[in-house]
Structure formats: C-alpha cells, structure tokens
Amino acid sequence: MADVMFRALQPWAVVPDKPRFDRAGARAERDAYAQSFRYLRIPRLPADCPPWVLGQELGWTVRSPIEVTMSPLEDLGIAVPDQENIRQVGHRLGRSGLWQRGEDWLATKDADWLHLGDYRGQDGAWEGMFVPNGHGTVEWRLGWSARIPEQTFLMVMPLALAGLEVPLGVISAKTVNAMTARGGMSIAVRPACPVTLHRGQAVARLVLLHADTLRATAATEPERPANNGTGGAQA
Template sequence: MTPITDIELACPPDEFDLLERSSGLSELWKRDSTFLALNRTSWLRLYDYRTESGFSAMFVPNGAGTVEWHLGFEVHIPEGYYLLILPLSRPPKGLEVPMGIFDSKTLEKINNGPGMSIAARPRRSVRIRRRQPIARIVLIHADSIKATAIVTG
C-alpha cells in the first residue's frame, strides 16, 4: 500500500470528460453524487476479486486519504450491541486504521453488499501480509457507551 492523494469533485454527467482532464489526476472513482480523483495507484485494483456478479474491488477510495478495505466476511450481531473498530497499540508502521463503530442495522446493510470492511490510511509505503493484525474489532453492549457533554459559557 502507498499513500493516496484524493480530491472530491462534482460535475454534471455531460462534463465528466472535462472534469477528468482538468483534475490533473489519473483515476476517478464514483461516490454517490461526487467523484474521488486520485493519482494512479495500481495497488487499488491489484487485489480485485471475483464474485457471482463479476469482479469487485477489495480496496475502494473513501476520501481523506483512506480506503475502505473489504475483508471478505460478514458479521452478524444482536440488536443493542455495537462493533467497535480500534487501531492496534502498535500498528504496522505507515498504516493508520481510524476508529469506527457499527450497529446491527448498519452491519446487515453491509452484509447485503461487500461484507465487513474497515477504513485504512497508508501514510507511507507499507506491506501488509496475510494474517497480519491491522486492527482490533470489539463487540460492545450499548450500556457500555456513555456520552458526556461539557457546556461552557
């Protein structure tokens, strides 16, 4: 993995070619109603995999220099629980995994699509090997989540 430089852009469909040429970047990835423009990053497509409906990307640009890393499995949790994604205390040098949280409804939607995924941000060239830990995935009950507001002024 190498760092990703991305810019989020939007344009009417008939101006797509102009957008591609004027961005100065060589790859455009559609994201809802916008595009993420990237430098050519061949590693993003290197690990595409075959599904019943064709090929799917294991790594999808996510914005802010991150990729969504499809892990290839589903996770089902009971209502009232959350899946917490945490970075390791000693992560692979050059790889950040932002903290994330999924509820059971979100996981069911994800399971009907590409399956479980996490965000990853390569900060420098980094090699990840099969079975190498990259994050902690923790099941927590809603009762263990507590929000505190501090009001000043």
C-alpha cells in the same frame, strides 16, 4: 452471553480470530533466565498481570487477506458539471483514478495498488477490494460477514502498525448485520507511508460493545474539605 458469528463470503477471506497470549511460554522464559543466567532476570512478567492479559485477548483480530503494498492516497473530491465527460475532467485535473461516491467523485493519482485486490464477486463481475473513501482513507472490503446481537455495537480499533492508520470507529448491529447483503464487512484504513502487508497479518481489532457503553455518563465527586486539625470550637 453475547454470541458473534463470522462467516467467509469469499474463498480468499481471512475470518477474524480470537487473540490468545501464550502465558505458559512467557513464564517458561522467565524461569529459564532464573535458572541459567547469573544476572539477567525478568522481574515483572506481563503474563502475571490479569488486566494486561485481558487487554491482549480482548475482541477479535482482523487480518489482511492478501499481500499488498499500500502507499499514501492523494484524493480530490470533484463534481462533474452537466454535459462534461468524467474521463476528460480527470485528464484535465491530472488524475486517472475516478471513483463515484454518491453524486460526487473522488479523483486519485499514483494509486495503481487500489486495483491489486480486484476480485470476482458473487455475480461473476469484478469488484474492488479497495475503494477510496475521502481524506486519504480507503474502504477495505474483507470478504467476510459478521452477525452481532441487536442493541450491540462493533468497535474497530487500530493496532500499533507502522505506516498504516486505522480510524477508530463504532458500527451499530443494524449496519453490521446488513453488510452481509452488500458483500460483507469493510474497515477504513489510511496508509501514512508505503507499507507492505502480508496475508494473515494483523491490521485491526474488533470489540463488541453493549449499548450501555455508549449511553454511560460520568460525574465528578466534589472534593472534600481538608481536615485542618483544629478539633472543633475553642473555649
């Protein structure tokens, strides 16, 4: 059996948890309808469908560590020519938010919420919980680490959460385990409209994948010719 280990690296972190569906409660509601109402019934209970229940309880739930209102991020990738000041460049472009990503920069505007999650790092310096990642996405640092077995992968799955998109992603064990030294796990999110999240609210799901899942191939069996009912050769 593969073991996954989560560990809080910050006091505010909300470590992922295993989702559990209350089958007993759902069945009790069905029985109460049958016993109390003349017409109202729950004829097909999702809790009695094993594939559905397995899907609900698959993986681990990622939860927001803070209460924050996110808004869509309008970012612009820019370069800073030699001898030019980055602040002056940002002012000229009408963008006060400047974030260096590699050799280039991402310039943002009207995104003050990006600083609401600034937290004290392990060395005492302030660090950003939200870091622009390009194409309207933000890298969300969650304050916890994960350790998964070698030759496995961690898939980040979106939830049906209005206003917040979570790009589907697959991360190798090497990358996941190395994140511990870089402040822990992060996921990408893209606010599609102003959305308020509360501490502890589910925002994504993690699913452990075996390497064979990514190497799997599929083949289509040729269609068999239909039986025309002639029964063989004629005399």
